[in-house]
């Protein structure tokens with residue numbers, strides 16, 4: 001058996017001495033590869049007597065296992081060393097200035113959101129927030145969507161799995177549930193906007209599954225549609241940075257407002273791109289109305305004492321219109337060229353006094 005002992009110490013020394021993964025693999029092939037030294041010994045077993053094979057076979061197999069284990073351990077050690085060396089050579093000092101001086105920029109949707117917030121903040125609106133994961137009560141029931149009403153399906157809702165309690169959470173389909181949360185937790189007078197992400201099962205050139213809305217809500221004792229119209233017209237004139245904005249209310253239906261309307265702005269579509277403040281076409285821009293008495297009641301507000309208006313608009317669309325971006329899907333393409341073309345400086349916070357964009 002001395003030959004086996006010699007072979008063992010030889011091979012183990014080679015394994016220990018392999019300087020990298022490639023050298024280790026060469027040792028492996030030479031020992032336990034198809035024509036390797038240990039594999040060659042295994043082949044001699046067939047010609048032995050059963051007695052001889054018993055001892056010799058066990059010894060050769062033990063040798064093979066020992067060598068295989070040594071190779072596996074050495075491989076792991078070499079890999080760790082290689083990774084450590086790489087980590088050491090690729091460290092980044094984040095306190096150093098960026099070598100390419102590529103500036104980060106504000107995404108057009110966030111810029112639009114900031115502009116909308118700045119305008120309404122100046123008009124005396126507070127910003128309210130609510131969760132993206134909502135329950136049925138806040139997203140539908142309190143907003144006067146009847147149980148099993150097709151309007152619930154129309155919203156193409158992303159539902160979560162039903163809980164053990166039978167309740168099913170959802171991704172909010174609009175920012176209107178923030179109206180409910182605000183009215184439940186605050187006493188009138190209320191004057192808020194609620195900017196945020198919204199979700200629907202929808203994906204084409206003009207719809208993405210995640211989009212952004214800004215909701216508005218005003219509740220007080222003598223609020224009427226005149227206030228609504230003035231608020232929205234003032235907002236649109238400031239947003240589009242022109243006094244020439246002409247709007248119209250078009251009758252519509254929303255379960256949570258009565259009467260309900262969509263507001264259109266006058267625009268020119270003749271040159272292939274949409275220009276606000278001129279022309280003879282109309283473009284739908286938002287939904288609005290007087291808060292339905294059932295919604296007030298569901299939130300604990302007496303509709304005989306208080307009333308108010310609400311509106312909701314799509315921020316991504318407003319941004320596309322103002323900054324001339326033709327395809328909604330570009331917003332999510334994460335293309336740096338698109339971002340550096342349409343992005344905004346992170347240092348220029350929109351402000352109605354010094355300029356929005």
Ligand code: DAH
Pocket residue numbers: 173174175176215216254256257286287288289310311312313
């Ligand atoms: N929640 C509506 C939607 O997503 C938008 C909307 C319309 C909001 C009218 C309102 C409103 O507050 O009064 O389609």
